[in-house]
Amino acid sequence: MLYSNYFPKTQKQDPTSAEAVNHKYLVRAGFIDQLMSGSWTLLPFGQRVIQKINQIIREELNQTGALEMALPLLHPKEIWARSGRWDDLKVDEIMYKLKDKNDREYCLSFTHEEIVMDLLGKHNLSYKDLPIKLYQFSTKFRNELRAKSGIMRGREFLMKDLYSAHTSEEDMLKYYEEVKKSYLEIFKRIGLDVYVVEAAGGVFTDRNTHEFQVFNPAGEDTIYYCENGDFAENEEIYDPKLTKCPVCGAEIKTIKSTEVGNIFPLGTKYSQKMEVYYKDENGENQPIWFASYGIGPTRVMGILVEVFHDDKGIIWPEAVAPFKVHLVGLDLADQAIKSKVEKTYKLLQVEGIEVLYDDRQDISPGEKFADADLIGLPYRVVISKRTGDKLEVKRRDKKDTEFLNFEQLLKRI
């Protein structure tokens, strides 16, 4: 991809009112744009990161036998009334509701438990049809009061939500543990250290749930945990009288953290309220055991920037970087140099490597280097009068540069 054809170009100034690092860098580097408070456009760079995050999630969830689908975003009141959540005051506080010209009432997808339950209820399920595991990448709308953390807390945001339906609590918990492992693998592949933390169920369930937390100073959550990994609880459920880990006796520590995923063992609450049953071996109606599982890909992009950056810009983990190589051409007025850069650009593409080629002629070397550091691709490759037969290669996360030939570069990356 030629950077001259890319949109938008980088910005030198921090956006006004930006507090979070992810907000500043993602906007300045051209990954996201703010439409209004809590509402973000994914620009082409951002879209590429999200597609890579989503593909990792997709591959891992498919391994668990889950099937991808897509549910509508505009929901009729009637279905939400069946679970009782239409009138739940805590839900009402942050749910967008609207009426059409015939006074029919709707809400925007706050989450999709009710819609999945309604779908299951239409299919006369027998015990042979279960378990069912369905997921989607879909927009959620929540009119959050605090929307100050850049792309980490949006009023409209992308969520991967998975729903599973089972004949028994045992089967539900078995799959719940399988998804927990799958999530750990997903975050490992993305490049994030996550901690599984016990938490409250919020407006979803009275049971305790599990959150996937990334410890970081900009986090909105407070976690109490034991360093040996034997205990971790969200402040919401933590008992302040507890000072030692109940498992290993180590001291309980506290840290700021950001939630990137959450899994909910919902049980039969939704199936009982909405009267969604399966037929057991005797032809009797039984309530479906139900669980849901979320990951916020846009929030993951935000936390990656919070964790991986320096004072010059973002440092993307390779697995989700929008391109692998930032090819910087200098002295492009010299035709011999220009040909050499273009040849390298083509050869890298032939090798299947994603390259962003900064082909601009009216920009100084210093500006090009600053843009490369801000955008944060894993490898910077410079070709100029000075580099001779070699390519100047620098990893974004290292200080030193190396002079390599093309074959050596391929091996390196």
Next chain:
Amino acid sequence: MLYSNYFPKTQKQDPTSAEAVNHKYLVRAGFIDQLMSGSWTLLPFGQRVIQKINQIIREELNQTGALEMALPLLHPKEIWARSGRWDDLKVDEIMYKLKDKNDREYCLSFTHEEIVMDLLGKHNLSYKDLPIKLYQFSTKFRNELRAKSGIMRGREFLMKDLYSAHTSEEDMLKYYEEVKKSYLEIFKRIGLDVYVVEAAGGVFTDRNTHEFQVFNPAGEDTIYYCENGDFAENEEIYDPKLTKCPVCGAEIKTIKSTEVGNIFPLGTKYSQKMEVYYKDENGENQPIWFASYGIGPTRVMGILVEVFHDDKGIIWPEAVAPFKVHLVGLDLADQAIKSKVEKTYKLLQVEGIEVLYDDRQDISPGEKFADADLIGLPYRVVISKRTGDKLEVKRRDKKDTEFLNFEQLLKRI
């Protein structure tokens, strides 16, 4: 993929109130589910078809230099007021509007011209930054009165929308023609015969536009055209006094048709109303030339069923079929047969072929064949006591079956 693990299973009865063929077959075969009038869930089969359609679109648009992004769906009134469309009565008729608890007004994404213009306006564009070509796959909301054509006309539906910004009418029209060719290639790859038809601009522009139409008896549009391909107009703009093609003199014919894509040479209407300019070579503000281009992937799925079906079910074109092979295992109580089917299933997967394996043991051969015909995958492969060393292979669109060994099957598909 094991069909026993798939959701949902086929239904024997047509859905109540279904009129359109695509509605009946897509619901019965388990591709879509109706949440409410004009609102559809993409079930796993449907999601696979849409992902294939989208990938073809993505590949072709990337060839034109367009960049993928994702815009928000909830829009503030202020931006739509700038173009004048917030108060356009024809738009207001079918636009969903809402207020939040602070009485701020919003609409749901009816289309995205205004939002793209607002985005461009924030970036101080110079003539060097243009053209800019941005596209997305995104949800549109339109409260259409007539929502009776199955998935072909939804109140909430998926659209691929592309927007291009240029320094001049000439450059805009050059890219407009490039997208026209790209669209023809997209529909050819999908397997649809489309006709480019001149039409009115609706609530988008006073200029004439071009529609991509699929002639079919269930179509909602009426097209006047010349069989030599020299003339085609939508009823909206057709002059009934015209009876001969103005180019070749052939008789003008009329036919029912369905629109699957539409391209709009919008000109400077939006940039002038919204005051979005670029700086020319002299540093002077100039209005941006703008065009937009839509394809409805869910509507494309619907028209494919209208065009490609028989009295038993759907006949998917290979390029967008959810799986390539429907592997039907019979006599699975016989362990030798079962092993043979499972081996074939694995070998096909190793070859990278997408297989749906009907592994159900309590279903009769007749029911399995009926399901295979209804779902409509391109190749049915049967293994049973009767097939011996061979595989019984039948193309969904042919009557005859062949007995092939595995190597011959691979060559055939």
